[in-house]
Amino acid sequence: MNHRRSTEPHVTRRFSLSRMRRTPLSRAMVRATTAVGAVVGLGSCATNAAQDTWQPKGPNAKMIDDLQQPIFAVAGIIGIIVFAAVSYAIWRFKDRGQPIPEQTHGKPALEITLTVIPALILAVVGVFTFRVIFDLAKTDDTELVINVTGQQWWWEYDYPAQNEWGITQPIITSGQLVMPVGTKVLLRETSRDVIHSYWIPALNGKRDAVPGRIHTLRLEADEPGIYAGQCTEFCGLSHANMRMEAVALSKEDFATWVANQQAAYQSPAEGTLAKEGESVFLNQCVRCHQVDGLKRPDGSLAIAAPDENVWSGAAPNLTNLMTRNTFAGAMFDLLRDACRDDVWNAESAEFGAKYLAGVDEACLNVNDLRAWLRNAPEVKPMYANPALLADTNGKYRGMPNLGLSESDIDKLVAYLLTLK
Amino acid sequence: MTMHTTEHTAASHGDSAHGGAEHAEHGMSTRGYINIALILAAITALEVSTYYVDFGPLFLPALLIMMVVKFFMVVSYFMHLKFDNKLFSWMFYAGLFLAVGVYVAALGTFHFFLR
Amino acid sequence: MAIIERPAPGTTLVPALAPSAPAITPARTFGALRRPVATTGWKSWLFTVDHKKLGLMYGATALFFFIIGGLEAVLIRLQLAAPEGKVLNADLYNQMFTMHATTMVFLFVMPMAAGFANYFLPLQIGARDVAFPRINAFGFWCLLAGGIVVNLAWFFGGAADGGWFMYAPNSGPVFSPSHGVDFWALGLQIAGIASLTGAINLIVTVLNMRAPGMTLMKMPIFTWMITVVQFLLLFAVPVITVALFLLTFQRSFDAKFFDVAAGADPLLWQHLFWIFGHPEVYILVLPSFGIISEVLPVFSRKPLFGYPFVVFSGAAIGFVGWGVWAHHMFASGLGPVSVAVFSLATMAIAVPTGVKIINWTLTMWGGKLVFTTAMKFAVGLIILFTIGGLSGVTHSVAPSDTQQTDTYYIVAHFHYVLFGGAIFGIFSGFYYWWPKMFGKMLNERLGSWNFWLMVIGMNLTFGPMHILGLQGQPRRMYQWTEARAGEGFFNLGFWNLIASIGSIILTLGVLFFLINIVVTARSKVRAPLDPWNARSLEWMTSNPPKEHNFDSIPHVNHLDEFFHRKYEEDPTTHTMREVATAEQVLAELEKNADAHIHMPSPSYWPIVLAAGMPVVALGVIYSIPVAIVGGLIMLYAIYGWALEPATAPAIDHDESSSNGHNGHAVGASHG
């Protein structure tokens, strides 16, 4: 019973809204069920929530899990002992008309024993804890560095040039962190505004992204797949909508991904709807959103100036928007449900190819994307109301309602679909 | 110290003797206070001199020691803590040491901060 | 000087002043006001300095805020009952959990404990009042003013929305543009004055005003725990005071403290907040530990097992509690060295807490257990707090905490320790002490409903949160999404719904308590003198106690003095036999009643002084001239206060000179 079933194919189809990867019964659970007792133990049975903390999928998370499972067990046992002792006392010493007992004031020997035992237990726990803390803090054998920046309410990833990975110029993306499997990835986290916290439960614990500081977090995934995560430090209005995913690809797939991200920009063919979309984009969007290589009609490079428009100083880089499959802080899917499930629940062997296929017109979750372009603050709470900009020198916190016409939105969607 | 309290302490508590023989009960003589003040003034002069004279590596520890000495002189003599009921010392030093402890530890964590 | 008060309660004639200055008390207090003397009617409450009245006022205020905080919680649960909840929008939700926590922590549990402490601590040590009765009154009014200021923000553009620990820089002027955080910071600052003055007052009371014979190790355990708490407050409140000042200066006067662009480090706030915040959680729970350490022995008919261990473990918790604050910052990026140190320190605190659990259990062991409602809540606390404490230990393991922090698993932990600990203790105290405070017993049948609904509701509400958290549901989310809920037995949807249903059951439980209060108030049945066969001094007086508490101050020879006056041990069988009834014990005291008992007189100044503070706060937020007006009100009050003797001369009393000591200024007796 103690083996992993993570590669087992789907048996049941879940109802349409539920889009999570089917997750396995872990060995941790088995250990815990026996020890901790029904309620907590059963917690890792069944098809778990996306961010289950008891399903490590990489060595860092596993280190934590191996440490915590016995501790849950110890805690459970102590709890049961206390419960049993109190219950026994309730039952045994209930007032049944017995005389008032002797007024004993305690037994120091018993007292000291019962103080020393917990102290010893904790001393043991302490030793293991101590070791794991320092093991997790190791950074000297890092293989890939990715800078992660939190901003109200999305994450930006910046892959500094690292020739051994084929990254010759920095790659900037958002929402989904793409990384190679079996690789010690070091995140260097910071923030542009308030404190956020980066957390991919299957890969490691949290680390706060604090403005003005750089904190490191080690991630490593054993198998290709999508691992859900969420910002876990309260960061204002849309904290609940600040999600992210880590996408682990095989090393070859990762190289493909890198190459694609660095490919030159391809302007849509003249006369297409997408081409019209490009010019709407140049008019409306480029003041905040960068698309690398995009040129103005006069041939000059279009350089976004998000810092002039957005309080925290940046907006997602949209160069390869359609290679990710969620947007706006992973709040919305870029894929329709069916396509999404196909990618997210793919076998690890097939996953890479499916992910790299990106989003095409047939699979595009056009409703959410259109709603976003129509009126972003309505679908995601943001401080983007033009009437309330006095405190921020006229800058937005989030993406404002741009008052686009439906036809402009048509054009933009067509254009965005070309950004792959 | 006031007459009342002295009598009272003696009457009901009986442990006001730790003042040392040379001091009359809780207080000191005016002369004594002036002497303390002179010492304080001298230390202050020495402190200020560090601004002009280079003390080398001794600079920081010397300054801190002088600061602490002055601090405890005022507390012990001007504030009578040395002669007064021990309870006062407990209350005050509890706060003082707690403050030093937590704040030094907190400032310390800013330095343990490893990238 | 302002803090001069009557030194000891009930001090009789003391001709303390030099004969040259006999009439220091003007018939009119300074300014225009003759000092208040009413002992009944609303004025007797507004201007009272009686620790019992103030205790009740603290209690009533706290209960009011409990309902507010509870309703906020229920709204939170309604919002989260289903995915994509629509009851509250994001902004309101953020205000809701911030204010829920603020209200529960600062305006319910702390004042409730202050209320019990005020009422019972002097009674338990055989004193007639606290050391500084006017400062005591001032403290209460500060608390009320602070609570009002914090909540006023609801009506001035939105309440504070940064979470109860209000991390910088999210609490800064740009990220929280409404005035909510301003009201929050200033209101807590004002409420903090109540805690600080209360702490000084009660510590002095405990150290200086014990009945003869009551050595420290004969003090009732509740008094002990309250004393530990007061030390925690004494040293913790100034730390948050600093933090709040920095925040206010930043928000109102553009200081840079948390402005990252200027080079600020946001972790400064976290340190300051949690250096206060961790001692604070013990401030919240230790009074309840004290209460059930009174209740368990009474209903086990046995002394507290290992009294000295319980005392020292309380002190140890208080002490070690200062060295663990950074366990709230395991994910903040402190670096492994600090994390390791604080992780181990945190584990250490489980040891003294374990001592308490063990001693309570052993107190019951071999006893004669009577399951009144008070006792049920006490036993409930042992179990529920242990669950919460054990999840606390799983947090203390820093690497696991990085998986748990800011998820519902933490929310589960702290509601188990807070609701299962602090609140159960408080409810135990309600049932136990109600007859003492009001002379009537709360209905036990309703009490039983109250208890069981609360136990069931509490476990249904907070139990599932362990699962939610370990399944990765973060806290402080105004909505959760089906997309990440999973399915099967442990899907988030089901357990969120259960938690919400639980909170309704919990509300019903609390409602039964409120009904019980009304039913009891209407009932004509008086409580017997000693309904529980109690053990400590507060029961050695009438129900409710007279204004001066005791007719004569008892001499204390035992821990559990009252019990030992009623019972003696049979030397051969070692069983206890009753030698006197409570009535007889009381009659004995009455027989030796003190001839002259002079209680401190009411005063206008505490309430006037406190009233100046919200004015200052509003001024800081909106317009400095208003703050100056507030400052002037306060100055006037201090002036009046400083010149007013603690006790009015007899001619100010209606029954003039009935005590027969004209010319003696009792209040100024201090030597």
Added chain:
Amino acid sequence: MADTAVAHEGHTSSTGISNVKLGMWLFLGSECLLFGGLISTYMLYRGRVSNGPTPEQVYDIPFTSVSSFVLLMSSLTMVLAVSAAAKKDDRGTNLWLVVTALLGATFVGGQVYEFTAFYNEGLGFTTSLFGSSFYTLTGFHGVHVTVGIIMLMALVAINKRSRVPGSKAETVEMIGLYWHFVDIVWIIIFTLVYLIPV
């Protein structure tokens, strides 16, 4: 109270010490954490000057040394006032209290001058972290001194009219404790803030 202790057993203070004095010491213990927090904030931020002058550029050590010395000496005059009050020497008490208040006022005056000078050199409350934390720390201290001065003067005023409630000697002593505390806080500030370079 002393009398009660003998006359009416049970009404004395259990420890034999006065409530007010115990309360005052507790308050001072608590104040340690208040000033500790402010000092720590300053220590963390003193070198963080993103804008405006640095500490070295504004501090005038000779000037501050003199005003620190003045404050230190006010502790001497304060203790002499306490001494006088204990001897029931009203005139002496009033005299020393007034001198103490004057010394304190000199110190505060010096601080006002210093603040103005710094401000003119470009260091405002909102200029930099150094500015904010410097003014907050020294400002809090200055407010404490000012409150002390007000208490001293008020005491002299009501003493003259013999309207001090309670024991005069103890009142003077209490104000003295407060005053000395404010002085020892400055001893620390002077060293940590002014003398130790960033």
